[in-house]
Amino acid sequence: MIRLEINGKSQTFDLPGEMPLLWTLRDEMGLTGTKFGCGMALCGACTVLIDGQAVRSCITPIAAVTDKKIVTIEAVGTDPIGKALQEAWVDMGVPQCGYCQGGQIMSAAGLIKRSPKPTDADIDEAMSGNICRCGTYTRIRAAIKQVAAKQGGAR
Amino acid sequence: MNPPVDPVLRPDGDASLVRQLILANVSRRQFLRGMSLGGLVLAIGYPSSAKAEEAKKYGADDMPDGWVDDPLAFVSIDEDGTVTIVCHRSEMGQGVRTGMPMIVADELEADWKRVRVAQAPGDQKRFGNQDTDGSRSTRHFFEPMRRCGAAARTMLEMAAAERWKVPVSEVHAKNHEVVHRPTGRRLGYGSLAKAAASQPVPARETLRLKDPKQFRYIGKGQLKLVDGRDIVAGRAQYGIDTRLDGMLYAVVARPPVYGGKVASFDPAEALKVPGVERVVQIEDTPPPAVVNPLGGVAVIARNTWAAIQGRQALKVTWDDGPNAGYDSVAFKAALEEAARKPAKVVRNDGDFAAAAAGAARRHEAEYYVPHLAHATMEPPSAAARIANGKCEVWGCFQSPQLARDVVAKRLGMSADDVTVHVTLLGGGFGRKSMPDYGVEAAVLSKAMDGKPVKVTWTREDDLHHCYYHTVSVEHLEAAVDGKGKPVAWLHRTVAPTIISTFNAAAKNEAGFELGMGVINVPFAIRNVRIENPEATAHTRIGWFRSVSNIPHAFAIQSFVAELAAAAGRDPKDFLLEVIGPARQIRPQTLGDAWNHGEAPERYPVDTGRLRRVVETVAHKAGWGRKLPKRHGLGIAAHYSFLSYIAAVAEVAVDEEGELTIPRVDMAVDCGATVNPDRVRSQMEGACVMGVALATVGEISFKDGRVEQDNFHNYEVTRMEKAPREIHVHIIPGDFGKPLGGVGEPGVPPIPPALCNAIFAATGKRIRRLPIRGQLGPSSASTERP
Numbered sequence: 057m058i059r060l061e062i063n064g065k066s067q068t069f070d071l072p073g074e075m076p077l078l079w080t081l082r083d084e085m086g087l088t089g090t091k092f093g094c095g096m097a098l099c100g101a102c103t104v105l106i107d108g109q110a111v112r113s114c115i116t117p118i119a120a121v122t123d124k125k126i127v128t129i130e131a132v133g134t135d136p137i138g139k140a141l142q143e144a145w146v147d148m149g150v151p152q153c154g155y156c157q158g159g160q161i162m163s164a165a166g167l168i169k170r171s172p173k174p175t176d177a178d179i180d181e182a183m184s185g186n187i188c189r190c191g192t193y194t195r196i197r198a199a200i201k202q203v204a205a206k207q208g209g210a211r
Numbered sequence: 212m213n214p215p216v217d218p219v220l221r222p223d224g225d226a227s228l229v230r231q232l233i234l235a236n237v238s239r240r241q242f243l244r245g246m247s248l249g250g251l252v253l254a255i256g257y258p259s260s261a262k263a264e265e266a267k268k269y270g271a272d273d274m275p276d277g278w279v280d281d282p283l284a285f286v287s288i289d290e291d292g293t294v295t296i297v298c299h300r301s302e303m304g305q306g307v308r309t310g311m312p313m314i315v316a317d318e319l320e321a322d323w324k325r326v327r328v329a330q331a332p333g334d335q336k337r338f339g340n341q342d343t344d345g346s347r348s349t350r351h352f353f354e355p356m357r358r359c360g361a362a363a364r365t366m367l368e369m370a371a372a373e374r375w376k377v378p379v380s381e382v383h384a385k386n387h388e389v390v391h392r393p394t395g396r397r398l399g400y401g402s403l404a405k406a407a408a409s410q411p412v413p414a415r416e417t418l419r420l421k422d423p424k425q426f427r428y429i430g431k432g433q434l435k436l437v438d439g440r441d442i443v444a445g446r447a448q449y450g451i452d453t454r455l456d457g458m459l460y461a462v463v464a465r466p467p468v469y470g471g472k473v474a475s476f477d478p479a480e481a482l483k484v485p486g487v488e489r490v491v492q493i494e495d496t497p498p499p500a501v502v503n504p505l506g507g508v509a510v511i512a513r514n515t516w517a518a519i520q521g522r523q524a525l526k527v528t529w530d531d532g533p534n535a536g537y538d539s540v541a542f543k544a545a546l547e548e549a550a551r552k553p554a555k556v557v558r559n560d561g562d563f564a565a566a567a568a569g570a571a572r573r574h575e576a577e578y579y580v581p582h583l584a585h586a587t588m589e590p591p592s593a594a595a596r597i598a599n600g601k602c603e604v605w606g607c608f609q610s611p612q613l614a615r616d617v618v619a620k621r622l623g624m625s626a627d628d629v630t631v632h633v634t635l636l637g638g639g640f641g642r643k644s645m646p647d648y649g650v651e652a653a654v655l656s657k658a659m660d661g662k663p664v665k666v667t668w669t670r671e672d673d674l675h676h677c678y679y680h681t682v683s684v685e686h687l688e689a690a691v692d693g694k695g696k697p698v699a700w701l702h703r704t705v706a707p708t709i710i711s712t713f714n715a716a717a718k719n720e721a722g723f724e725l726g727m728g729v730i731n732v733p734f735a736i737r738n739v740r741i742e743n744p745e746a747t748a749h750t751r752i753g754w755f756r757s758v759s760n761i762p763h764a765f766a767i768q769s770f771v772a773e774l775a776a777a778a779g780r781d782p783k784d785f786l787l788e789v790i791g792p793a794r795q796i797r798p799q800t801l802g803d804a805w806n807h808g809e810a811p812e813r814y815p816v817d818t819g820r821l822r823r824v825v826e827t828v829a830h831k832a833g834w835g836r837k838l839p840k841r842h843g844l845g846i847a848a849h850y851s852f853l854s855y856i857a858a859v860a861e862v863a864v865d866e867e868g869e870l871t872i873p874r875v876d877m878a879v880d881c882g883a884t885v886n887p888d889r890v891r892s893q894m895e896g897a898c899v900m901g902v903a904l905a906t907v908g909e910i911s912f913k914d915g916r917v918e919q920d921n922f923h924n925y926e927v928t929r930m931e932k933a934p935r936e937i938h939v940h941i942i943p944g945d946f947g948k949p950l951g952g953v954g955e956p957g958v959p960p961i962p963p964a965l966c967n968a969i970f971a972a973t974g975k976r977i978r979r980l981p982i983r984g985q986l987g988p989s990s991a992s993t994e995r996p
Contacts, residue, residue, distance in 0.1 A: 072485065075516050076516060079514055079515050079516035082452075082515070083460060083514035083515055083516070084514060086454055087445070088445070088448070088451075088452035088454070089444070089445015089446065090445070091449075091451075091588070091589070091637070092451065092515070092590070092667070093588050093589075093590075093670065094670045094921050094922050095519075095669060095670060095921075096670075096921055096922075096923070098921055098922035098923055099588070099670075099922055101588055128445065129443075129444065129445030130444065130445045130446070133444060141443075142440075142443040142444065145439070145442075145443045146435055146436075146439040146440060146443055147435075149435070149436060149439070149888050149889075149892060151304075151436065151438075151439060151442045151443070152304030152305070152306075152892055152893075152896055153302075153303050153304030153587075153588070153589070153635070153636060153637050153638045153639075154304070154438060154439075154442030154447055154635065154637070155449055155587075155588040155589045155635075155637025155638060156588045156637075157442050157443060158442075158443075158445045161443060176935075179930070180930055180931040181931075183930045184929040184930045184931040184932075185929075186929075186930070187588065187922060187927055187929060188588070188899075188930075189585075189586060189587060189588045189638050189640075189900070189927060190304045190588075190638060190896045190899075191895055191896035191897070191898065191899025191900055191903075191928070191933065192892070192895070192896065193899060193929075193930045193933040194895060194933070194934070194935075194936065194937050195892075195895070196930065197930070
């Protein structure tokens with residue numbers, strides 16, 4: 057049995073330890089906000105926060121995260137930075153199809169937690185692992201800057 | 212070994228479906244006229260040529276099942292005042308679930324805060340055409356949706372007048388209430404809901420539509436996206452998110468070569484994988500593919516991961532069939548050879564040969580655009596279950612009625628017994644017009660005795676089994692006068708046609724492909740000759756956002772810039788001169804009988820509008836401004852989907868050949884805009900997609916197989932390589948005039964604008980996409996002319 061702490065709740069699973077966290081969340085728990093896009097950590101759609109860090113869940117075996125705090129897009133709004141990002145995303149009309157945006161927000165949350173005053177280069181580095189095929193990048197950048205500014209990290 | 216579970220849909224046995232599909236994407240007139248399609252008309256047994264003589268229809272009238280403006284189909288009001296508006300078009304990022312209901316709500320005088328949006332299932336008899344493609348949702352449904360809202364508003368007013376026993380002329384609806392003007396009495400929509408629903412639906416010609424000055428939402432751009440909050444909270448439901456009680460999860464091993472099939476397979480190892488429940492063969496599909504599943508072997512398991520593991524363990528031997536030799540390098544050479552020989556003439560103004568013989572100089576160039584895959588972030592996915600003789604399907608479909616009809620045929624059911632639920636689409640771009648994955652889900656559910664089955668395509672599946680953008684060579688020749696101005700223009704365009712997906716014998720571009728910017732090039736040149744050599748398809752060719760406009764605009768707008776450079780002229784001034792004076796051109800005079808399915812008198816080609824976007828974008832982008840070293844500006848303009856778009860790109864190319872794009876400006880004239888912010892976002896997105904296909908996008912084949920597997924070798928543009936700034940300049944429009952498309956026309960001008968900017972920055976002319984690998988210090992100069 058594998059015990060995972062997801063969005064503040066502890067649960068046990070009878071699943072192989074090498075099973076990726078992504079499919080555990082989606083198929084076994086019904087947390088479908090974390091998306092499948094590539095299965096190889098190439099696109100970022102599956103990004104979750106593990107102990108506050110943005111991690112690609114599609115290549116993360118559940119056996120590797122049994123003693124960590126896992127936060128998905130469904131619960132990121134309970135965190136002030138996550139909530140601010142969600143608000144900015146809505147206000148600035150960032151999403152088009154929206155499929156990748158959960159992963160984008162999780163990567164942005166990881167970025168702002170790590171560097172509250174991100175430069176354009178920081179944003180490029182943190183966000184270039186997240187593909188948006190609709191091409192919302194200019195608005196994602198603007199939304200991150202707006203949140204950083206509101207969090208006191210204006211530049 | 213499991214036997215095949217179902218029959219394959221064949222065009223000759225399925226005339227109605229094939230016809231519907233083609234009509235969905237092509238215009239009926241063009242289809243019936245049989246321009247390049249004569250064989251197909253026969254092949255699908257269209258009843259009689261007499262039909263071709265029926266009255267001409269255009270726009271939404273010409274689409275399968277046309278339009279519906281019945282308020283009872285689209286609007287319902289609860290007693291608590293909640294107004295539910297049905298959106299019958301598929302949301303794939305263009306904002307249609309906000310835009311369509313907004314139109315209804317405006318005419319209805321509904322308070323947007325009390326509006327909720329419901330998604331229609333696939334049911335075109337009830338809702339009108341639902342094929343969400345061709346950049347036409349707003350242009351075809353703006354008026355019907357206005358009438359829906361106005362009719363519902365009138366019914367509320369009639370109900371209130373009846374309640375108060377006053378003439379209806381004394382009441383009017385305002386912000387979710389009906390007001391009796393003489394007394395100031397008010398009744399909310401909720402309290403009138405029941406009575407209004409029993410009012411007769413007013414006759415269309417009696418409806419009072421708002422003066423556009425009275426619009427409260429339309430054109431204002433102040434409403435947030437209907438699905439925005441669900442998207443940012445991970446609650447939004449896409450096809451791949453479907454969950455049903457007792458659902459099983461499937462992935463499919465498909466033939467790696469188009470037209471291939473299973474020779475043999477051994478499920479033993481797959482069945483040993485924990486969680487795998489069944490291994491099922493799906494019948495193969497010899498070309499043409501139409502919307503049939505490709506066939507192969509499905510692994511069905513308790514979760515997606517187990518299914519993927521099971522497929523890895525599966526042993527399949529394939530019979531590759533006649534396309535096993537498809538090789539992109541060889542095919543490029545074959546297309547080039549075809550492009551250098553005289554071929555079928557599709558437009559001929561004046562006399563190219565005579566004018567060229569007497570001209571001062573001649574120029575020639577060839578341009579290449581490879582296959583592309585849409586790579587929607589949500590790969591194709593659908594779920595199905597069958598119970599009590601009825602099938603339900605959930606999925607990300609651009610064409611839900613088509614999905615319904617094809618599933619019904621495949622299962623041997625009536626379409627009335629098939630319900631197709633439309634989820635959000637995690638990107639569409641034309642891929643999801645082809646619901647082969649929905650049919651797979653239904654076939655697999657049937658194989659599992661009706662149990663719910665969801666089929667998920669992995670990224671590898673998506674890239675290996677797409678309906679690809681075609682591959683093309685564009686051969687251009689121009690003869691110029693002493694000042695370098697073209698007096699004669701020859702364009703040979705050669706590319707496998709989309710029609711080949713429906714009729715394997717088709718080898719020429721169809722009218723709708725030629726009408727995407729090549730035959731209808733609106734230049735002020737007296738001698739124009741357009742030719743179309745034959746090309747054979749060896750894979751499934753489909754619709755990719757802006758379709759044939761991509762290679763046509765790339766070639767034409769690059770070539771004009773090349774002619775400008777040869778003449779020593781400013782590219783913007785030269786482009787305006789080639790476009791010539793402002794005038795309205797009947798598309799027929801350009802040889803374009805298609806005209807995007809729209810009436811030529813309503814939608815002439817307007818070079819004044821094309822000039823205006825060129826002038827606007829040049830002005831806004833600061834054309835001619837001083838730039839840092841190794842920076843350049845490039846300009847391009849293109850008319851497609853009834854809209855006029857021009858772009859200026861600023862690029863920088865460093866000593867190592869690294870390309871960055873500091874800024875892109877786009878000017879768009881699509882007529883009046885219902886939701887200006889979504890027009891902007893569509894242009895921004897089209898810009899990034901244009902950058903992706905210009906700089907890195909390429910699907911190639913070797914031994915019949917796609918060489919790309921995932922985002923490491925099928926690259927798309929990421930944030931660090933995207934334009935840092937995109938400025939969209941919308942030309943103000945008039946709601947009294949016909950609307951243009953928005954979803955697609957932003958793409959075509961981007962690749963030539965970029966390549967023209969690279970030329971300005973470096974002197975290097977790009978004639979082959981993608982640009983990747985051609986800008987380094989060691990890369991050779993211009994390709995062969």
